[in-house]
Amino acid sequence: MFNKILIANRGEIACRIIQTVQEMGLVAVAVYNDHDETARHVRLADEAYALPGTSLSETYLNAKAILSLCKEHQVDAIHPGYGFLSENAGFARACAKAGVAFIGPSPDVISAMGDKIAARNLMHQAGVPIVPGWHGAADAPLATIQREAEHMGYPVLIKATAGGGGKGMRRVDTPEALKDAWEAASREAQKAFGNAQVFLEKYIIKPRHIEFQILADNDGNTVHLFERECSIQRRYQKIIEESPAPNLSAELREKMGEAAVQAARAMGYTNAGTVEFIVGADGGFYFLEVNTRLQVEHPITELVTQQDLVRLQIQIAAGHRLPFTQTELTQSGHAIECRLYAEDPAQNFMPATGTLHQWLPPTGSGIRLDTGYQSGDAVTVHFDPMLAKLIVWGSDRDSALRKMQWALRQFVVLGVTQNLDFLHRVLSHPAFQEGLTHTHFIPEHGLDQPAEATGETEESILVEALLQWAAEQPANGAQSVTAPTAADPATGQISSPLSPWLAAGGWRGTPLSEGGRHA
Amino acid sequence: MRDVTIIPLQPGEALLQDDHQVRPFYWRRTASQILLWLGGKQYAMPLPEAGQSSQPTAGGRGANRGHAAPASDKLTAPMPGTVLKVLAGPGDSVTHNQPLIVMESMKMELTLNSPATGKIATLHCQENQLVALGELLVQLTPEAEA
Numbered sequence A: 001m002f003n004k005i006l007i008a009n010r011g012e013i014a015c016r017i018i019q020t021v022q023e024m025g026l027v028a029v030a031v032y033n034d035h036d037e038t039a040r041h042v043r044l045a046d047e048a049y050a051l052p053g054t055s056l057s058e059t060y061l062n063a064k065a066i067l068s069l070c071k072e073h074q075v076d077a078i079h080p081g082y083g084f085l086s087e088n089a090g091f092a093r094a095c096a097k098a099g100v101a102f103i104g105p106s107p108d109v110i111s112a113m114g115d116k117i118a119a120r121n122l123m124h125q126a127g128v129p130i131v132p133g134w135h136g137a138a139d140a141p142l143a144t145i146q147r148e149a150e151h152m153g154y155p156v157l158i159k160a161t162a163g164g165g166g167k168g169m170r171r172v173d174t175p176e177a178l179k180d181a182w183e184a185a186s187r188e189a190q191k192a193f194g195n196a197q198v199f200l201e202k203y204i205i206k207p208r209h210i211e212f213q214i215l216a217d218n219d220g221n222t223v224h225l226f227e228r229e230c231s232i233q234r235r236y237q238k239i240i241e242e243s244p245a246p247n248l249s250a251e252l253r254e255k256m257g258e259a260a261v262q263a264a265r266a267m268g269y270t271n272a273g274t275v276e277f278i279v280g281a282d283g284g285f286y287f288l289e290v291n292t293r294l295q296v297e298h299p300i301t302e303l304v305t306q307q308d309l310v311r312l313q314i315q316i317a318a319g320h321r322l323p324f325t326q327t328e329l330t331q332s333g334h335a336i337e338c339r340l341y342a343e344d345p346a347q348n349f350m351p352a353t354g355t356l357h358q359w360l361p362p363t364g365s366g367i368r369l370d371t372g373y374q375s376g377d378a379v380t381v382h383f384d385p386m387l388a389k390l391i392v393w394g395s396d397r398d399s400a401l402r403k404m405q406w407a408l409r410q411f412v413v414l415g416v417t418q419n420l421d422f423l424h425r426v427l428s429h430p431a432f433q434e435g436l437t438h439t440h441f442i443p444e445h446g447l448d449q450p451a452e453a454t455g456e457t458e459e460s461i462l463v464e465a466l467l468q469w470a471a472e473q474p475a476n477g478a479q480s481v482t483a484p485t486a487a488d489p490a491t492g493q494i495s496s497p498l499s500p501w502l503a504a505g506g507w508r509g510t511p512l513s514e515g516g517r518h519a
Numbered sequence B: 001m002r003d004v005t006i007i008p009l010q011p012g013e014a015l016l017q018d019d020h021q022v023r024p025f026y027w028r029r030t031a032s033q034i035l036l037w038l039g040g041k042q043y044a045m046p047l048p049e050a051g052q053s054s055q056p057t058a059g060g061r062g063a064n065r066g067h068a069a070p071a072s073d074k075l076t077a078p079m080p081g082t083v084l085k086v087l088a089g090p091g092d093s094v095t096h097n098q099p100l101i102v103m104e105s106m107k108m109e110l111t112l113n114s115p116a117t118g119k120i121a122t123l124h125c126q127e128n129q130l131v132a133l134g135e136l137l138v139q140l141t142p143e144a145e146a
Helices: A011-023 A040-044 A063-072 A089-097 A107-114 A116-125 A142-152 A175-193 A250-266 A298-305 A309-317 A397-410 A420-428 A458-471 A500-504 B048-053
Strands: A004-007 A027-032 A047-050 A077-079 A156-160 A170-172 A198-202 A208-216 A222-234 A237-243 A271-279 A285-291 A334-341 A358-360 A367-371 A386-394 A412-414 A479-483 B002-010 B013-017 B022-029 B033-038 B041-046 B074-076 B081-086 B099-105 B108-113 B118-123 B136-142
Touching: A004 A011, A004 A063, A011 A027, A011 A040, A011 A309, A011 A367, A011 A386, A027 A040, A027 A063, A063 A089, A077 A309, A089 A107, A107 A116, A107 A285, A116 A250, A116 A285, A142 A175, A142 A198, A156 A175, A170 A175, A175 A198, A175 B099, A175 B108, A208 A250, A208 A285, A208 A309, A222 A250, A222 A298, A237 A298, A237 A420, A250 A271, A250 A285, A271 A309, A298 A309, A298 A334, A298 A367, A298 A386, A334 A397, A334 A420, A358 B022, A386 A397, A397 A420, A412 B022, A412 B033, A420 B041, A458 B002, A458 B022, A458 B033, A458 B041, B099 B136
Parallel strands: A004 A027, A004 A077, A027 A047
Antiparallel strands: A156 A170, A156 A198, A208 A222, A208 A271, A222 A237, A237 A334, A271 A285, A334 A386, A358 A412, A367 A386, A479 B002, B002 B013, B013 B022, B022 B033, B033 B041, B074 B136, B081 B099, B099 B108, B118 B136
16 A cells, blocks of 8 residues: 555645545645645645645646655655546656556546547447537548538537536537637637647537446456436536436436446546446437546545545555445435535626635535635635535435535525525426436526525515624624514515615625525 | 514624524625625625715716617626736727627636627726726727717
């Protein structure tokens, strides 16, 4: 087993990996740039070393600097997390050359799967179904791209060859929009992945996104750890994931699991990975891509299979065999993950910044929080807007759902606009409760539009009084305020001596649509 | 009317007590507003000073007089971030929805289109500039006035 593991990442995923490394009795090494000197992952680590600078290319993407730290501080292995260098075959090769174990698949597999076009061709040959209408035109001139798009028919999707996570991805509905979208996607891909290459794909209407977790050791043992339903997305970014996938027949689950294992074997996969499928309304499923790394949403798999995926990754990288066979793995209960983003759902999900003046995550039975933030931390434009992943486990889908709704309502965040209310609205939607998920769920149900304001209620009048009280602070000791209980039924007028803003409607509430005790 | 009692615990944190319930609430005063968390919901109230200064002033002299829904003559940053590209310069004629600025925030790219047809009066940003939410990027002279 290794002695010292460097986590070449930041934020929640670095924190999550550090925890397992330390639980295993190993030394966890963090790296950080100028923005992150006192970040949570740095506070947790046993050792932390600076990657001087502020840009990603000179810090978290700086393979050379990271490997020289490994040499200097006797690091045995690197865990790349997700994003950054995690799917960079060149980095994995450089690790091998430097004598540091890369915790992930082999460089050849990373590079084969990193090239999304080659990956599809390989899967097609291996008999795994692929998305219809796919055309390989990786380095074609614009005229060819336009012809290919016309040929497969609009809408089409532009995706980053080296990509994932929705970065550099664009839906194009008309030929006129193709050129600009292509260039914008390419620039975004260059920024996010250091590779401007993008490609075209036929856009499937109302698809579900269901992915399978795979694990393979170096002795050829390959298993899947069941699926994750990741259809609830906004702007191609997953926001709610669950396992098991609702409304997925046992028969289809088994077929897809077998296809995932078949895909993993076809490429000689080792370590942890994810095979992503699109599932059409007709139950047909198509290979989308393989993510050769730990996924953001891996915790839901950990909760339903009761496995620690990071521990298994480290063990496999150290040459251990898988400690179980396929038949020994089961899905138990139901897990849901919600991604808390610093963004304003009322302003088209624009990223928001600020300081986390209050940050009190919920705790309790069956609740897990993965985050890189602590109370008082600043949320800046420099990094991804994900603040935390809230994950719950319940004995069945209904109890997991109720637990998540409860937990979202307990989460205190002040100072940074975020999507807590929005997540609650999505979970409360009858179609979500029935498990009728697909990737256009949010716009189809109008959930991307701001919630309708509820009228004056006892609670809203109380809030009015509290806002006014807070504006007059600081003060100590118990105080008493009197709040009217409701509007005058005769006139509909509300009067409050406490609140000059009331008449002007100067306060803006984010109303609770369901489940409020006082609503 | 009913009586509720506020029991302050520490700055920014207090309990709200009435005859059948005790609930925590949290607040924070920022430069421009009071933020409040109660019962799983967040609220914000602009402070009076901020309320006055944030009142949008009317557009140019006589702008869009008689129009029911006048087009805006300003392009402001819809998110904090970096200006990546400036696609037009002062004096340029632009059409409604023509891309003017490309912004980036948190590795997400966003193209900002012209809110009106007209001429660019002044440019208030340059490439690679960090801008705040709501910051004025481009001042336009709409066609009706030009």
